Amino acid sequence: MKTKNNTLLYILFITFFAILLPAGYLTGLLSVNTISVWGRYFCFAIAALGIDLIWGYTGILSMCQAFFFCLGSYGIAMHLLLKKTVASGATLPDFMAWNKIDTLPFFWQPFHSFGWSIVLCLLIPAAFAFIVGLVLFRSRIKGVYMAIITQALTLAMWLIFLRNETNLGGTNGITDFNTILGYPLSSSSVKLALYLLSLSMLCAAYYCCYRITHSKFGKVLQAIRDSESRVSYTAYKVTDYKLAVFVVAALLAAVGGMLYLPQTGIITPGRMDVKASVEMVMWVALGGRGNLKGAVIGALLVNFLYSICTSLFPDSWLFILGFLFVITVLYFDKGFMGLGDTIRKKFSATRLKTSQTH
Amino acid sequence: MLLNVNNLSVSFGGVHALNLDRFSLRDKELRVIIGPNGAGKSTFLDIICGKTKADKGEITFNGKSILGKSEVKIAEAGIGRKFQKPSVFPGLTVYDNLLLAAKMKKDIFTSLFFKSTPALEEKIHEVAVKLSLTNVMYKPAGDLSHGQKQWLEIAIVVLQDPTLMLIDEPAAGMSDEETEKTGNLLLELSKSHSIIVIEHDMKFVEQIANELVTVLVRGKRLMEGTFAEVKNDQRVIDCYLGRTNAQLETL
Numbered sequence: 001m002k003t004k005n006n007t008l009l010y011i012l013f014i015t016f017f018a019i020l021l022p023a024g025y026l027t028g029l030l031s032v033n034t035i036s037v038w039g040r041y042f043c044f045a046i047a048a049l050g051i052d053l054i055w056g057y058t059g060i061l062s063m064c065q066a067f068f069f070c071l072g073s074y075g076i077a078m079h080l081l082l083k084k085t086v087a088s089g090a091t092l093p094d095f096m097a098w099n100k101i102d103t104l105p106f107f108w109q110p111f112h113s114f115g116w117s118i119v120l121c122l123l124i125p126a127a128f129a130f131i132v133g134l135v136l137f138r139s140r141i142k143g144v145y146m147a148i149i150t151q152a153l154t155l156a157m158w159l160i161f162l163r164n165e166t167n168l169g170g171t172n173g174i175t176d177f178n179t180i181l182g183y184p185l186s187s188s189s190v191k192l193a194l195y196l197l198s199l200s201m202l203c204a205a206y207y208c209c210y211r212i213t214h215s216k217f218g219k220v221l222q223a224i225r226d227s228e229s230r231v232s233y234t235a236y237k238v239t240d241y242k243l244a245v246f247v248v249a250a251l252l253a254a255v256g257g258m259l260y261l262p263q264t265g266i267i268t269p270g271r272m273d274v275k276a277s278v279e280m281v282m283w284v285a286l287g288g289r290g291n292l293k294g295a296v297i298g299a300l301l302v303n304f305l306y307s308i309c310t311s312l313f314p315d316s317w318l319f320i321l322g323f324l325f326v327i328t329v330l331y332f333d334k335g336f337m338g339l340g341d342t343i344r345k346k347f348s349a350t351r352l353k354t355s356q357t358h
Numbered sequence: 359m360l361l362n363v364n365n366l367s368v369s370f371g372g373v374h375a376l377n378l379d380r381f382s383l384r385d386k387e388l389r390v391i392i393g394p395n396g397a398g399k400s401t402f403l404d405i406i407c408g409k410t411k412a413d414k415g416e417i418t419f420n421g422k423s424i425l426g427k428s429e430v431k432i433a434e435a436g437i438g439r440k441f442q443k444p445s446v447f448p449g450l451t452v453y454d455n456l457l458l459a460a461k462m463k464k465d466i467f468t469s470l471f472f473k474s475t476p477a478l479e480e481k482i483h484e485v486a487v488k489l490s491l492t493n494v495m496y497k498p499a500g501d502l503s504h505g506q507k508q509w510l511e512i513a514i515v516v517l518q519d520p521t522l523m524l525i526d527e528p529a530a531g532m533s534d535e536e537t538e539k540t541g542n543l544l545l546e547l548s549k550s551h552s553i554i555v556i557e558h559d560m561k562f563v564e565q566i567a568n569e570l571v572t573v574l575v576r577g578k579r580l581m582e583g584t585f586a587e588v589k590n591d592q593r594v595i596d597c598y599l600g601r602t603n604a605q606l607e608t609l
Contacts (some may be wrong), residue, residue, distance in 0.1 A: 216472035219454050226447040231405060233445075235433035235520060236464045244466050 009293065017199055026340060032053035032188040036263050039195035041303045042202045049209050049292060049301035050252030050284045055281065056289030057213060058245050059225030061143075064132070066277035068125040068250040070161070072257025073267040074168060075121035078111040080120030080177035080185075080262070086112075087179075094176075095169050100266045105167045121258050122251060129250035133243045141227070154277050161269040173268030175247035180262050191263070200294070205252055209292050212248070221245055222290075282321065286328050297336060335348065359386045360552050361406075363521060366415030367577075368405060375401045376577045378415070388548035390555050390567045392588070393574035394597060399556045400442055402574070403524045407439040408432040419522065438520035442527045442556075444507035448500030452491055455499050456482045476527040482517065488543065489513045496576060503529045512543070522552045529562045541565040544547070573597075 021038060024030040044142050047069050054062050092104060110116040118164065141149060146298075164170040183190045220241055223231050231238050248325050261267055271277065287298015302321070309317045328335055332342050363381040364469035367374065383389055391399050406417060408429040419426045422596035424432050447455050460469070460478060486492050487508040494502060499510055508528060515523055525544070529537040537559065544553060544566050557563050563571065568583040575597045576581065581588065588594050 020581065212470070215470055216457065217466060217469040219450060219458060220469055222449055223447040223454075223458055226449045229409070229429070229446055230445045230514075231458075232429040233433050233439050234459050234464075234514065235430055236458075237430050240466050241469075 014203075022196070024117075025192065032191050035193045035195045035290065037307065039198045040260055040261045041200040041300050042195075043256040043263070044280075045256075045278060045296045045299040045305055046086075046198075046202050046205045046259070047253040047256035048287070048295040049205050050249035050256075051280060051284045052289060052292055052295035053212065053221070053252070054245050055208060055248040056284060056291065056295065057218065057225065058221045058242065060242060060246070061147040061150075061242065061281070062246065062249065063147055063277045063281065064307070065236075065249065065253045065280050066272040067154045067157050068129065068253035069257040069260070069280075070267065070269070071125045071128070072088070072121045072254035072269065073261040074161075074174065074257075075111065076258050076261040077174040077177070077267045078108060078168075079114060079117035080180060081174055082108065082112050084176070084178050093174075095172065095174075096167065099167075100162050101167065108167070118258070121254055125250040125254040126247050129247045130243065133246040135241075137239045137242045137246075146336050149175040151274065151277065154272055155274060158269050158272050158274075162215075166266070169268075170212065173266055173270075175266035175268075177262070177265060185262055185265065194259070194263050198263070199253060201259060205255065206292060209252075213292065217241070229238045230240075279321070282325055284322060284335075286335055288337030291335070291337045294335050294337035301336065359383065360387075360420060362416075362418045364416045364567050366402075366405065366417065367410055368401060368410060368412045374577050374600075376405070376412075376579070378574075378579055381457055381572065381579065383552055386548065386550065386552055388544065388553045388555065388566060389567055389569065390557060390563050390571045390585075392563060392571060392575060393580075396576070397574040398492075398577040399574055401577075402497070403439065403526055403554065403556065406432075407437055409439075409526055433518070433520075436521035437524065438515040438522070440511045440525045440526055440528065442530070444511045446499045446502075446510050446514065447508055448498065450499060451496050451606075452486075452499055452502070453482070454493045455510060456486065456491075456517055459467060459517040461517065461519045471545065473589065485513050485516050490539075498561065505533070505536050509540075512540070516547065520551065522554070523547065525553060525555045527556055527558065529559050530559060532569065537562050538565065577605040 017038065021030065021035060025032060025035050047065055050068075051062070051065050054065075055059050081093050085091070090097075092101065096104070108122060132150075135147060136146060160166055161168055162171055168174065177185055180190070185191075213221070220231065220236055223236075224238055224241060228238055231241075257267075260347060282301040283302050284295045285298070286302055287296070288294025305320070306317060309320055313320075332339055334342060359384045361381075361383040364379055364382075366378045368376045370575075375587045381402075384507075384547060391522075399546070401410060405412045406419075408427060408431070408495060412425055415425065416423060419432075419435060419437065422435070424435060424437075424488070427435075434522075438471050446459070450458070457474070460482060462472075483492070489512060491510060491513060493508070494506065499507065499563060500556065508531065512525070512528060516527070528540050528544070533541060541562055542547075543566070544555060547553060555566065564585055569584070570582055571585050572579060572582045573588055573591075573594050580593060581591055583591070
């Protein structure tokens with residue numbers, strides 16, 4: 001029964017996003033911007049899968065996923081900007097010239113090559129997560145302390161990225177690109193291609209996460225969430241497992257960020273401020289943590305709501321999100337995906353009560 | 359001797375929780391430790407399995423010092439622990455609890471590409487039958503009754519197949535019938551494992567204590583002997599069995 005439901009859901013999802021939406025665009029019913037907006041949501045959903053792995057399954061609340069997301073975005077942004085600069089005959093990106101810098105900083109050099117950019121976009125977040133994780137997990141930092149430290153880390157990185165001295169564009173971030181691998185970013189077909197690429201990456205990420213959570217490895221992760229000490233006494237090296245899942249989550253966030261950049265055309269440090277990093281966790285909380293479908297649906301739904309609400313009542317979006325979050329925490333701790341279960345349970349509980357009183 | 363303990367001491371905030379001069383355990387011996395509340399029984403097991411760090415002393419297991427090693431290292435060396443308050447994975451099914459416990463390589467890559475084998479399934483099934491868990495195999499462990507959780511935790515320890523099992527109050531919260539069954543199981547396990555059991559239920563202690571019983575009082579070893587000797591020792595009666603007689607205790 002359950003697998004049947006799952007298959008139905010997958011088919012619905014694929015038909016809607018891989019066939020109906022592109023068809024809508026091709027027949028002229030939808031604008032290419034709608035397509036592009038959904039492509040961006042898919043990137044968020046990829047990052048949300050990582051958050052679900054580390055928080056939903058392993059019980060570690062990491063608030064630095066937004067930072068890993070930005071690392072991916074910044075890497076691709078640097079590559080695109082260098083390509084544009086070289087094509088226009090200049091040696092330095094505009095913002096560096098304004099800041100009176102005369103040579104390209106060393107860490108920009110490898111981003112001339114597309115291949116190296118991809119490698120570094122994945123390698124830097126993974127290495128960062130590995131080192132931070134090693135320190136935090138070795139010192140047995142858990143629960144709320146983990147959340148506070150990772151949030152502080154994101155905040156520190158946000159401050160560093162805001163500075164002009166970092167040579168990453170400061171508050172304005174990096175923007176103004178025109179081509180990717182030689183194709184113009186403004187063309188509709190490139191936008192559609194990026195949309196389809198994001199969708200297929202989301203499906204691939206979902207499949208990988210599905211395999212991970214259904215393997216014995218995934219069961220160990222859930223066991224760590226339930227009773228970490230019991231896992232140690234059963235001879236599993238808890239630190240290794242936490243570290244592995246932290247790196248995987250960072251990679252997923254970075255992949256999301258990499259695909260996100262060419263579709264929005266701008267990355268600023270605002271993507272990793274406190275609000276952004278809390279919001280990413282909220283996608284998973286609202287969708288249903290410990291449930292991969294919940295993470296994807298949560299990310300898509302919240303962002304879809306965001307775009308509706310910000311155009312209808314621009315000032316009240318944060319109130320709406322906060323209200324939804326409070327309701328979820330109080331009444332639906334399994335989120336949107338667990339809605340059916342929770343209601344069914346409540347219903348049968350009241351029925352039991354009434355039958356007992358009669 | 360499989361386990362040797364010398365001059366082990368630990369104190370919490372100035373209070374001597376444990377001050378054990380000497381303790382040793384033969385291979386395949388079943389030892390029962392009794393003692394009033396706060397005697398340091400659970401603390402002793404906590405130190406052996408690495409949960410609590412000792413202030414000083416030495417513990418050798420199989421000729422190697424294990425004091426100060428991590429929980430994982432100690433578990434790998436062959437020591438399994440059942441806690442007083444059942445510690446299982448409530449969100450996983452009983453089957454998954456048992457699968458995670460089963461003895462095998464436990465690094466991340468082995469877990470990631472793990473495939474079950476008929477031999478392993480057989481082993482899990484066998485242990486589940488022994489502990490009457492077969493009809494709840496696919497229920498979440500959190501939904502089990504207290505007694506069933508106790509058995510599940512024992513099953514977890516059994517599947518780890520350790521050389522030494524540390525069993526803390528296995529009969530707590532069980533019916534008489536379940537207690538007796540637990541006792542028989544421990545006796546059977548003692549044929550192939552060394553076991554240290556902490557217990558308060560004297561009927562249960564009588565059932566399983568075929569060999570020595572150690573009495574701990576206020577962190578110290580009061581005496582060691584057969585159950586009959588311990589039961590008839592005046593000091594033990596004063597300190598422990600005769601707790602109702604408050605006058606004797608103050609003497």
